[in-house]
Amino acid sequence: MNDLDATLAALADPTRRKVVDLLRAGPRPAGELAAEAAMSAPAMSRHLRVLRSSGLVEAESGDDDARLRLYRLRPERFVALQAWLDQVQAFWGEQLGAFKAHAERTRRRK
Amino acid sequence: MTEGASVTAAVDVAVDPATAFEVFTEEIDAWYQRGPHSWRFPDRAVGIRCEPGVGGRLLEVHDEATGEGFAFGRVTVWEPGRRLVYTDLTSSAPPDPVTEVEVRFEAAPGGTRVTLEHRGLDLLPPDVAAQKRKYGWQTMFAWFGEYMETRA
Numbered sequence: 680m681n682d683l684d685a686t687l688a689a690l691a692d693p694t695r696r697k698v699v700d701l702l703r704a705g706p707r708p709a710g711e712l713a714a715e716a717a718m719s720a721p722a723m724s725r726h727l728r729v730l731r732s733s734g735l736v737e738a739e740s741g742d743d744d745a746r747l748r749l750y751r752l753r754p755e756r757f758v759a760l761q762a763w764l765d766q767v768q769a770f771w772g773e774q775l776g777a778f779k780a781h782a783e784r785t786r787r788r789k
Numbered sequence: 790m791t792e793g794a795s796v797t798a799a800v801d802v803a804v805d806p807a808t809a810f811e812v813f814t815e816e817i818d819a820w821y822q823r824g825p826h827s828w829r830f831p832d833r834a835v836g837i838r839c840e841p842g843v844g845g846r847l848l849e850v851h852d853e854a855t856g857e858g859f860a861f862g863r864v865t866v867w868e869p870g871r872r873l874v875y876t877d878l879t880s881s882a883p884p885d886p887v888t889e890v891e892v893r894f895e896a897a898p899g900g901t902r903v904t905l906e907h908r909g910l911d912l913l914p915p916d917v918a919a920q921k922r923k924y925g926w927q928t929m930f931a932w933f934g935e936y937m938e939t940r941a
Contacts (some may be wrong), residue, residue, distance in 0.1 A: 771798035781820035
């Protein structure tokens with residue numbers, strides 16, 4: 680998997696999307712994320728591991744106590760995803776542009 | 790807001806809505822742009838076809854003689870001159886969650902505003918989400934678009 684695949688795979692899970700949603704408001708410890716998502720600490724830990732390995736989320740260094748460690752979003756991977764999304768939208772724009780050209784050309788002939 | 794999110798594209802075309810719908814569906818093979826991301830099976834695709842009516846297939850034509858090929862969509866709403874909706878069968882099949890594409894045709898000054906919306910991409914399973922990007926326009930990850938807008 681390349682970086683973008685990993686990003687998409689990480690975001691294709693509803694719990695992990697919820698975590699990303701929660702982290703948009705600011706860094707949070709894992710315990711709070713688990714409580715908000717109504718799941719056990721080990722389950723949340725597994726999701727955070729996927730998010731970290733995909734590069735979407737990072738743990739703030741500096742606190743040795745895992746319970747107090749804050750998780751936060753990393754913007755870099757989201758920027759890459761946005762660039763891809765822009766390409767996809769450009770593709771749609773091209774298709775609709777071709778549709779328009781064809782429709783207006785054939786109509787004039789009538 | 791993460792569920793059922795969408796990405797949209799729109800164009801204004803100087804024909805009436807009924808004509809726009811007709812051209813979009815019946816003549817899709819005439820306007821659909823051929824490119825590296827246009828097809829599910831680029832080596833075999835020779836055209837594209839939209840079968841009319843609810844239940845109709847959107848086909849990537851592989852056999853010119855029979856007009857048959859790979860069905861990448863199935864029509865769920867068919868309202869000539871107004872609205873076309875199809876489920877995207879490349880991601881999954883009912884009753885599993887499917888992504889869908891809606892195309893609306895609305896009267897506008899000088900013609901028709903055609904708005905295309907691709908919904909539910911946040912429901913894609915991981916393996917499909919990873920694979921989807923290989924085939925271009927069917928691959929919009931809508932939820933993320935909203936995310937970028939809200940954080941800006």
